[in-house]
Amino acid sequence: MKQQKPLLWSNLFRIRRETLKYRLSILVLTFLVWGGMMWGLRLRGKQRTAFLEAFDGQFVDMFMRLRNHYQGKAFIDKRITLIGIDDFTNEHLAPYGRGPWISRSPFIDLVHYLGQFYKPQSVSFDIVFENRLLEEIGDDPTTYFQAKIFRQMSETIRQVGESRIELESQRASFAAMAQLITWLGESAFGETLGELREAGVLPILAFFFPDDPRARARLWPIEAILGDDPDDLSEENGLLIPDLKASSIPSHLIEQVPGDFPYRDYPPRVPTGNYLEYSSLGSINIPRDRDGVVRAYPLIIGMEYHYQHPKTGKRIRRRLFIPTLAFLTFLHHMGLAPEQLHEGGEKRLRIIMGKAVEIYDSQGNLQYSLPIDAYGRIYLNYHGKISDYQGISFASCLGNYLPLKPYLHNKMVFVGVTATGSVDTGPTPVNRLSPLVLVHMTALNDMLKKTVLRIMNNRQRLLLCVILLILGIPLFFLPLRYSILLSMLYASVYVGSSYYCVHRHWFVMPVIAPTGFLASLSVFTLLIYYLTEQKERRRIRTMFQTMVSGDVLRYMEQNPESFSLAGENRHATIFFSDVAGFTTISETLAPEKLVLLLNKYLTPMTDIILKWYGFIDKYEGDAIMAEWGVPFPLDTHAVNACYAALEQQRQLEILRPQLLQEFGCEIHVRMGINSGVVSAGNMGSEKRFSYTVMGDAVNRAARLEPANKDYGTAIALGENTAELVRDTFFLRMLDRIQVKGKTVPVAIFELIGLPDEVAPATKELTTCYEDALRFHWERRFEEALSSLDRALAAVPGDKASLMLKARIEGYLE
DSSP: OOTTHHHHHHHHHHHHHHHHHHHHHHHHHHHHHHHHHHTTTOOGGGGOHHHHHHHHHHHHHHHHHHHHHTTTTTTTTTTEEEEOOHHHHHTOOOSSSGGGGTHHHHHHHHHIIEEEIIISEEEEOOOOOOHHHHHHOOOOHHSOHHHHHHHHHHHHHHHHHSSSOOGGHHHHHHHHHHHHHHHHHHHHHHHHHHHHHHTTEEEEEEOOOOHHHHHOOOOOOHHHOSOOTSSSSOOOOOOOOOHHHHSSSSSGEEEETTOHHHHHHHOOOOOOOTTGOOOOEEEEOOOOOTTSSOEEESSSEEEEEEEOOOOTOOEEEEEEEEEEEEHHHHHHHHTTHHHHOOOOOOOOGGEEETEEEEEEEEOOOOEEEEEOOOOOOEEEEOOOOOGGGEEEEEGGGGGGOGGGHHHHHOOEEEEEEEEESSSSEEETTTEEEEHHHHHHHHHHHHHHOOOBEEOOOOOHHHHHHHHHHHHHHGGGGOHHHHHHHHHHHHHHHHHHHHHHHHHOOOEEOOHHHHHHHHHHHHHHOOOOOOOHHHHHHHHHHHHHHHTTHHHHHHHHOOOOSSOOOOOEEEEEEEEEEEETHHHHHHHHSSHHHHHHHEEEHHHHHHHHHHHHHHHHEEEETTTTEEEEESSSTTTHHHHHHHHHHHHHHHHHHHHHHHHHHHHOOOOOEEEEEEEEEEEEEEESSSSEEEEEEESEEEEHHHHHHHHHHHHOSSEEEHHHHHHTTTSSSEEEEEEEEOOOTOOSSSSEEEEEEOOOGHHHHHHHHHHHHHHHHHHHTTHHHHHHHHHHHHHHSSSSSSSSHHHHHHHHHHOOO
């Protein structure tokens, strides 16, 4: 035994080294997949990939729709009202863009009613009031519409009233008349906006930077920056820059602007006329994700212009930050309109890119915090469709004002086009095609309700990756079915957590990269399992195909985790058998005859052992060593071993006459069976080894087999085995014997058979013999001899009874 110990430890070391190598290779694959996930989570700004942007966005869209289904309109702010130019308005006034809309007449009436009766907080127009005809007219129509044209227009009107005239010759007059009407409408609208501002209502007009290549290629006209007076060129006199500066947020209030922040270096499309004297400007540039859906909303738009100073010749570059329509509306609601920021209210506002917009009260205490990303954007949290917001038809506002006052008074009003067929539409998370005024309303609603969804920063993403890595590593070391189930559980919990974060208005968790990481781990696990399983199956089949039955071998191949080759302690039953008098038989037979005899004996014995799920450990000449309970677990290992032993003895009764006739020798086999804890595993050298068992239970089984010779029995059982099979088989206690290395005698038993198959005489023999054995231990020798006489009368010649009788008679002498 001591000589085998170094081999055992060497073998275990080899297995552990192979396992370590295997696990390290898995960890390398895990880190590679993890690195791919890290790359996939580069969601910051322009690094965000189109694939992840599209699919992650669609998951969040689905979460929003599901949440809105259960929450309804609970998070839609009633302080927001939409005045929509809808289908009803087009039917009762005129299709938008035609008829009275050209002269701004409906807008003039609306603004008049809002200022005189409804008194909202602000009116934000998601409409760009631009008319290029006015650029030609300028501020003085008298110069443009010269006296001759006015006289011609007057004459044309008179002729139309008197009779039919030839209209072809009056085209110039009609064009001038249209321009005059437009100019008058624009002027009246501007004055109405001034009245609205005097009434305490802030008009916010939309402007935008076109995204087409031609617009991007335009240069800033020098008059837009420095004015058109060659004697007084300065930025204060510019035709456009002063108005943009007045609506901008001072640049010193904006911190940590990234180096790749997008600045637009071409002129925007702004309202014309005298509107800008009474209104603030808000950008309506809305970026879309790669799939066209609007999910992010910028709070500020960066613009850049440069020129050469007319006096010094120095090249000057300026940058401005203009608030978007919804953000400007929100700032005004918080008492921080741009003019107030320029007039000393800057201490109340801080915009920290990548962190938050912070608004302070007059005492310097933080009043409000709005999370933004590195480019000043918020992730829109859509709480409903445009029909879920408080809305009024444009046409309904022109007339009876009293019923509408609760919907407009002190509200933040948006005016936008919502009619069917409008070009100002686009896909949103809640609808395939929505009027884009919904985007501005959603952004303002999120700011008012503080439901802006946060986007995970780099530190949070790194923490998420580390957590997923830690959770993913165990997947490689679990059985395949548990690994797949656990990965599915991980993915389900992660997706559920992502939804819960949206449901609670917390933040947006990336979905595709983490779930893809978990799915990749499952695929790797499946692939590695398949490759290693095939290798392990070949190894198991090579090692055990001649030692176990086909059913057991298939079980071991399909469940390699059910046993260990590295060495373990297991409860098992050990079987030894040996042919009685085999030395004499081997001396009388020629070698070829001896081999043939052994094969004819060992083949059916082996088949019976395999039939009862036994494991053939080894053959030693005529001896067989087998185990039950290793290498695979078997709860009935002792019972199966006894069944196999009894069937072998019955098979020998059939085989014995055949062997006697063919080889001239009679075969009798003694068997020893014992149960207990054994050490099982691959044992041997580094290059040559075999699966076997060792331990005290093995040694005792080996000593039980020759004990049959003394008692004249065929199958001897150890005490542990007898306890396990006592309820199944009929046993006879033979004796207590002293085992080498043990100080306490151990009991041995004879396995006779199944209770209903045992003859009455054998049962009588067993009862009398066990009584005699008990009397013998109690030194009641006369009673013991009497019991033995009855036993021998039942079965004459019983060797165990004769041996015990001789022992007692020796004591009496």
